Amino acid sequence: METDKQLFGENKQSNGRCNEPKHVKDIKAESKNANGHPNLIQATFQKMFHLDVPDKPKSTKSSSNTSSESEEDKGESNVPRGEKRLSSTTAGSKLRFQKLPTGSHAHNLQPSKRAHRVSAILRELGFISHNHYEEQTQPSHSNASSEKSSRSECSFAEKYGTCREIIGKGAFGIVRIAHKAEAKTPGGKLFAVKEFRRRHNEPTKKYIKRLTSEFCISSSLHHLNVIDTLDLMQDTQGKYCEVMEYCAGGDLYSLIVASGGLELEEADCFFGQLINGVKYLHDNGVAHRDLKPENLLLTAAGCLKITDFGNGECFRMAWETQAHLSRGVCGSEPYIAPEEFTGNWFDPRLVDIWACGIIYMCMITGRHLWRIAKWQEDGQYRLYTEAKADGRVLSQFQGLNNGRRRVMNKIIEPNPKLRVTAEQITQDSWFAKIVICFRPLSTGSSGVAGTCCASSHQESVLSNNYNVVS
Structure with a gap:
């Protein structure tokens, strides 16, 4: 469920690197593509699980749809990793993602036994960052403590x-x-x-x-x-x-690994739900600070749930009007916004938005855009910033239609002052067209954020409720 595993590569937590088994490093060395970017999905599945994971075909739009395309829908004939991802599904089996004649769609995310096995093996291989702590020896219990237990x-x-x-x-x-x-x-x-x-x-x-x-x-x-x-x-x-x-649907990380990348409409639906959830958090004065596919859970019907608020913070209390800025690095490096590495103060809402864009690109490409958003340390990120400065389009964006490309350019914007907010994303014309399976009845603020900040008073209240011994 909630884990600290890293997606498809030898990424590191902000609090240090994790040691990797030699066989994982060997797989990574073999799985570099022509651009030097890691694609561990195919190599790992083939070598470790003896599975046949063919490359996904690139999609092309049918001629019947060409004449009815809007300007925003053009330009997605060359979507990264392919749009058709379920063509190998055997006849009679239930599709993971099914487009319906009504224009809507259906998700079927009951995890299979193979998915559980793959997820378990990935954990053992070190795709999760294991920060082990020694279990403390439990003292012998007295009669009183035995009764309490x-x-x-x-x-x-x-x-x-x-x-x-x-x-x-x-x-x-x-x-x-x-x-x-x-x-x-x-x-x-x-x-x-x-x-x-x-x-x-x-x-x-x-x-x-x-x-x-x-x-x-x-x-x-x-x-x-x-x-x-x-x-x-x-x-x-x-x-x-x-x-x-x-x-019951597991986490988004496992779904991306198992599929090698989602269909565009499937990714759009999850992205729409993610933005709706993030907007609610921000409306209520809460920033997550650790958004990544591992922390996004799915029901069997495809309802996305944001989880793991271990790094969450309240940037505005219920009685306040101004947001408090944050400083410091937390989260998993591929999803961390560049301003977190500067040591300066920043708006925590905007680092959540950056992570949402990285997650979306992970969903449709099956891989990270880069390992870390540091110009000096990551060549892929350096190419991206140079392309933006020159007005060019990053290769990963070239297969996206105009609407998707426009929104991603505004979200994955290195300058936080130019980055869009969750509210602005929901008002975009492309976002308004996304077919989202699950929409909340009300997306308004509930004003509960005033209860979200840990304090001595909070500890006292919880001590009374849960028998906390200080």
Whole structure:
């Protein structure tokens, strides 16, 4: 579920590099294309899983549609990685993405057994950044603590059922599925349970502040495209668990890896949902600061949910009118906006917008645009900035129609002063034409952001509610 894995390459977290197994490095060395850009999907699948992953054919528009094209729809006959991605699906099988005669579409994202296997192997290969912390030895329990553990276990089981298999790992800890039998619900109800790992030698107060800050932000947000956070509880070992709604479709990262890139309309739908969710966050004074495909969950029907607010911050309280600026680097490097590396103050909303553009390009190309948005360190990013300065189009953008290209140019804008906001994106003519499966009834601000900032008062309130021991 929520993980710190990195997409398709040897990327690094802002807090340091992760060591990679030799066989992963060998695969990466073999998978460089003519431009020196890594495409690990095909090489990894073929060499490690013995799967046949052919290159995707490039798409061409049918002649019947040519005459009815608008100016914005022109120019996508050469879409990167191809628009037709499901041609190899066997007859009779249910399509992952299906266009309907009505002009709408349907998603079918029930993860297959192979997808689970691939995801598990990718995790073991190091495509997740594993920041392991030694588990502290649990002291022997007294009678009183045993009673407390028994009560905690009973309370959790009564509310959310029994925790089962692990579905996600990361520096924070693990995520399990909890199953609760219900007479009214055939097969019972599923929840995602995030177990917060206490870092080695981390003071109790800092541990509590870290997890309660995330909980206070996520539990205060209520939107169709934001994960529903239900509870914060302690397990029998004293670890804190955050209970969330379960998304059966997995995460966007796994979908991109399994498909090698999404269909344009499919990517548009997810992008539209992402922008709607981000706009809601920003309207309520919250910046995510770590948007990436791993932190975007999907229901089986294709509803996108923003999750993992571990790096989230409140840039404006409910009673304030001016946004507070941020400083410092956080997140995963391919998605980090260039202004974060300058050491200067910046608007946290605009770094979220930058990440949305990178995510969209990942969806349609199946790869990153670059490893890091630093002119001196990344040749791909340097070529991009030079192309923008000269008024040329980046090769990855050349297959996009005018509308998509225009919006991506405004989103992936190195100068944050020229970058568009979520509000401006939703008002764009191309965005207005996107067929989005799931739209919230209301996208207005709920004014809940005033409860989202961790403080001593917040810790006191949570201590009373969850028996936190400082």
